[in-house]
Structures are given as structure tokens and as C-alpha cells.
Amino acid sequence: MKRIQADERNVSRRQAMRLAALGAAMATVPNVLAADVAPATASAELDADLALALKACKAHPVITPAKGFGDVSRGTPKPHSLKGQAAIDARLTPESWRLEITADPFMEAPHTKTPASLTKQFTLADNTAIDLPALMELGKKHEVHFLKAIQCLNIETPLGQGMWTGVPLREVLRLCGKMNNVRRVYYWGFHNNDEKQIFKSSLSYTQGMETAPGELPAFLAYRLNGEPIPPERGGPVRMIIPWSHGYKSIKWLQHIFVTNDARNQDSYANNNNDPDSYLKTAAYVHEGPPKLKAGDAVTLTGTVICGLSGLKRVEYWVRKVQGNPPRMEYDDPELLNAPWKPCVLAPQPDWNTALPRGVKPTELLGFDAATGQPHSWPTRYGMCAFAAVIRGLEKGKYEIRARTVDMNDFAQPEPRPLQKSGRNAIQVWTVELV
Ligand SMILES: Nc1nc2c(c(=O)[nH]1)N[C@H]1C(S)=C(S)[C@@H](COP(=O)(O)O)O[C@H]1N2
Ligand SMILES: [Mo]
Numbered sequence: 107m108k109r110i111q112a113d114e115r116n117v118s119r120r121q122a123m124r125l126a127a128l129g130a131a132m133a134t135v136p137n138v139l140a141a142d143v144a145p146a147t148a149s150a151e152l153d154a155d156l157a158l159a160l161k162a163c164k165a166h167p168v169i170t171p172a173k174g175f176g177d178v179s180r181g182t183p184k185p186h187s188l189k190g191q192a193a194i195d196a197r198l199t200p201e202s203w204r205l206e207i208t209a210d211p212f213m214e215a216p217h218t219k220t221p222a223s224l225t226k227q228f229t230l231a232d233n234t235a236i237d238l239p240a241l242m243e244l245g246k247k248h249e250v251h252f253l254k255a256i257q258c259l260n261i262e263t264p265l266g267q268g269m270w271t272g273v274p275l276r277e278v279l280r281l282c283g284k285m286n287n288v289r290r291v292y293y294w295g296f297h298n299n300d301e302k303q304i305f306k307s308s309l310s311y312t313q314g315m316e317t318a319p320g321e322l323p324a325f326l327a328y329r330l331n332g333e334p335i336p337p338e339r340g341g342p343v344r345m346i347i348p349w350s351h352g353y354k355s356i357k358w359l360q361h362i363f364v365t366n367d368a369r370n371q372d373s374y375a376n377n378n379n380d381p382d383s384y385l386k387t388a389a390y391v392h393e394g395p396p397k398l399k400a401g402d403a404v405t406l407t408g409t410v411i412c413g414l415s416g417l418k419r420v421e422y423w424v425r426k427v428q429g430n431p432p433r434m435e436y437d438d439p440e441l442l443n444a445p446w447k448p449c450v451l452a453p454q455p456d457w458n459t460a461l462p463r464g465v466k467p468t469e470l471l472g473f474d475a476a477t478g479q480p481h482s483w484p485t486r487y488g489m490c491a492f493a494a495v496i497r498g499l500e501k502g503k504y505e506i507r508a509r510t511v512d513m514n515d516f517a518q519p520e521p522r523p524l525q526k527s528g529r530n531a532i533q534v535w536t537v538e539l540v
Contacts, residue, residue, distance in 0.1 A: 151497070155403065156450065159493040162407045163452035166491035168460060169253070170266035172336050178258050178265065178352060179338075180305050185296045185358050186337035193337070196296050198358060200334065203342040204235035205326075207282055210365035222366040225283025236281070238342055241273060242328060248277045250325055252348050252471045255411050255489040259351035259379055262529045263390055264409050267489055268339075269462055269470075270346045272327035276315045278362070285311075287366040293345050295358035307354045307372045309347070311364075322348035322471055322487070326359060332462030348471070348487050349414065351383045351528060380527035385487050387413035387512040388519070388530035389420045389449075400539040404496040408508050408533070410451070412484040416513035420492045421446040425505045427536075434505075436519050436532055441507075446517075449508060452491040454483055499539055506535045 207228040291314040294306035317323040335341030340357025347354035375381035391408040457467035467478035484490040509518040
């Protein structure tokens with residue numbers, strides 16, 4: 107365990123090197139699979155099992171095609187189902203798309219004593235709303251690219267990971283000239299002209315305007331995986347909030363609205379959700395078959411998100427059970443004291459060929475501008491596959507769990523056992539060996 111911690115940043119690189127030199131340098135193998143094999147056969151089986159685990163990871167590429175995402179879209183009819191003239195009228199085509207930026211006149215003592223104001227507003231009414239060529243013109247100077255995992259705060263499976271390209275929100279807001287008394291920035295998308303269908307999110311002024319060195323800006327994306335963003339994924343323009351859950355990344359973006367009301371009134375704030383969430387470091391298990399043949403290798407796979415607290419490792423635990431045991435609490439002493447063992451992470455792809463349409467890894471946020479290597483693996487607020495090959499299980503029923511340990515040594519779901527700040531319960535695959 108210690109050894110893995112010492113070179114945790116390079117676990118996957120090391121795995122790749124191992125694969126390239128099967129049979130050599132046995133001492134550097136993490137003790138991922140070692141405990142399950144007899145000492146005499148350890149070398150060969152260890153290599154075979156590591157190869158098997160890495161192969162299992164390979165089935166889950168790092169970039170999800172636009173069509174492969176899970177979908178969470180409100181509205182009746184769904185905005186992306188509008189076709190032809192209806193899509194043009196909704197300003198959901200590249201030519202008809204417009205962005206309004208306005209200031210909130212709202213005042214109410216004691217929390218909002220003066221209204222927000224902008225030197226310049228952009229509106230449809232006076233024909234000043236921003237169009238796509240204007241946004242892309244800003245992109246020529248300020249374009250950013252970011253690999254992001256889209257994860258719904260309320261769904262247990264990540265929806266997909268894409269390379270998003272666009273312009274930082276701060277550059278768009280700077281078009282407004284002087285901003286006075288702006289404490290929050292709201293934004294929403296097309297909503298079928300029905301107020302009740304508005305789905306809005308917000309940032310504090312600082313989150314919108316400032317990005318610390320090495321940190322990630324909120325941005326208005328106009329490309330996904332190097333192509334125009336398809337309607338299903340929120341095109342022509344979608345807000346991308348790199349650090350947050352899906353609800354902050356508003357699709358079919360059309361309105362930015364600055365206010366001096368500092369209270370968070372995101373649509374998501376109404377439903378007991380954390381309206382300022384950051385992605386949580388967590389492992390999500392791909393449920394395998396309910397039955398396998400005893401004696402065969404059992405391969406566990408899943409997806410791990412590198413959230414706010416970073417990722418130290420992913421680990422699994424195999425528990426033999428009888429019948430149908432009750433659901434296990436996250437703080438059950440048996441679980442906390444269980445013999446968890448490390449999983450293998452998917453190796454990093456060759457970044458020079460993995461990225462869409464000629465984008466260089468040195469240009470990606472979160473990647474080193476000199477070496478083109480990401481600052482962490484999986485990338486920050488990104489995800490990759492993990493796997494473990496388990497041997498030596500006799501006939502019977504087993505619960506197989508996976509969890510993350512973050513850089514602060516918190517094991518999932520800690521420190522967020524409350525699932526309304528991001529679903530991250532420990533997931534289980536129940537399998538019977540027959
Ligand atoms: N305009 C709009 N944007 C939206 C939503 C929506 O319903 N309407 N759903 C949000 C939520 S809750 C999630 S989880 C993500 C899902 O993104 P996806 O459908 O591209 O996977 O989109 C977000 N953006
Ligand atoms: Mo969501």
C-alpha cells in the first residue's frame with residue numbers, strides 16, 4: 107500500500123511501462139492483484155491479470171462521442187427536438203443563435219440595497235444581442251479547451267466526458283463595460299417561452315471573472331470534441347462550469363443576467379441540492395453479470411471521477427454473503443475495517459493522437475503547457491476507467507464494492523455522506539459464482 111502511495115501520481119504510467127516490459131521489474135508492480143495468487147505462480151499470473159485489467163479498462167475510451175452521452179434535459183417539447191423553422195424561431199441554429207446580457211433592476215432591503223448595472227447591455231429588443239460569429243471572434247484570442255466529465259448531482263452514473271472548446275465567461279462579461287453592484291451572475295437557456303420551464307444556474311461575480319493560476323475558468327462552449335455542439339448536448343452554445351456537477355453547465359445558453367441579489371437562487375437550490383457543488387471524487391461500478399463460473403477470473407470495472415479533493419487510489423472489497431443481506435451503511439464497521447485492495451487505473455492515452463481535430467495536449471486546461479501531460483490522472487474534474495481482476499473465489503455469492511480514497515485520505519462517500527451534494531454512495535456488484 108505504501109509503495110503505491112509513493113508514486114500514486116504515476117500509477118497509470120507505471121502500468122503502461124509494465125505492460126511494455128512484461129516479465130521485468132516485478133518489484134515495481136503495485137500489490138493490486140498479488141494477494142489473490144499463490145506465490146509460486148505469482149509472476150506470470152500477475153502479469154496476465156494486469157494485462158486483463160488494463161484490457162478491461164480499454165473498452166472505455168477517455169472521450170465519449172457526442173452521441174454517447176446520457177441525457178438530462180428539461181422542457182416540453184425538449185429543445186433539441188425542435189426542427190426546421192421551429193429551431194430557427196427558438197434561435198437554436200448557429201445562424202439564429204443570440205445571447206442577451208442584462209442587469210437586474212431588483213432591490214429589496216436589507217439584502218439588496220442597490221440594483222446591479224452594466225455600461226452596455228446586449229438585447230434582442232435593440233438588436234445588440236451577441237451572435238455566434240462575434241463569440242467565435244472572441245475565441246480567436248481567448249479560446250480554451252477542457253476535458254470534462256459531465257456528472258449529474260442526482261444520478262449515480264457519469265453521463266460522459268468530452269473535450270469542450272469555447273471562450274471564458276470573463277471575456278464575454280468584459281464586453282459589458284463597467285459593472286456596478288454585481289454580486290451574482292445567472293444564466294439560462296431556451297425554455298419554450300414558458301417561464302416555468304426556465305432552468306437557471308449562477309456563479310458569484312468572482313467565480314465568473316477571476317481564475318487563479320492553474321485554476322479553471324467558467325466558459326461558453328461552442329465545440330464538443332472538435333465539432334459544433336449538437337442540439338442534444340446543448341448547442342449551439344453551452345455554458346461549461348469545469349468544477350461543478352451537470353446542472354451548472356446550462357445547455358442552449360441564451361441569457362446572462364447579472365444581479366446584486368447575492369442569494370443563490372439556482373433552479374437546483376429548490377430541491378435540497380447543494381447549489382454550489384464541486385464534483386466529488388468517487389468511483390462508479392459497472393454492474394457485471396449476475397452469475398459467473400467458479401474458477402474463472404472475476405473482472406470488476408468502473409469509472410472514477412477525480413473531483414475537488416483529487417484521487418489517491420481506487421480500491422475494491424470482495425465480501426462473501428448468504429441470501430440477500432440488507433443494504434450496508436457507509437459507516438458500517440465491517441465495511442470500514444474491510445481488507446480493501448487497490449484497483450488498476452486505465453492507462454493514459456497517447457495525448458498527441460487522442461484529442462479531436464488537431465488540438466494539442468499543450469493547449470488543454472489542466473495539462474502542462476510544456477510537456478502536454480495532465481497535472482493529474484484521471485484529469486481534474488475528468489474521469490477514467492478502473493478495473494480489478496479477482497481470482498481464487500470459490501462457489502458462492504459475493505458483493506464486490508469499489509470506492510475512492512481522495513488526496514485528503516477520505517474514503518468514499520466521506521466527506522459527503524449526504525447524497526444531495528452529489529451522488530457518490532459506494533456501489534455494489536452482486537455476483538454468484540456457480
Ligand atoms: N437548459 C438546460 N440545461 C441543462 C439542463 C436542462 O434541463 N436544461 N439539465 C442540466 C443537468 S441537471 C445536467 S445533469 C446536465 C446534463 O448534461 P447532458 O444532457 O449533456 O448529459 O445538463 C444540465 N444543463
Ligand atoms: Mo443533473
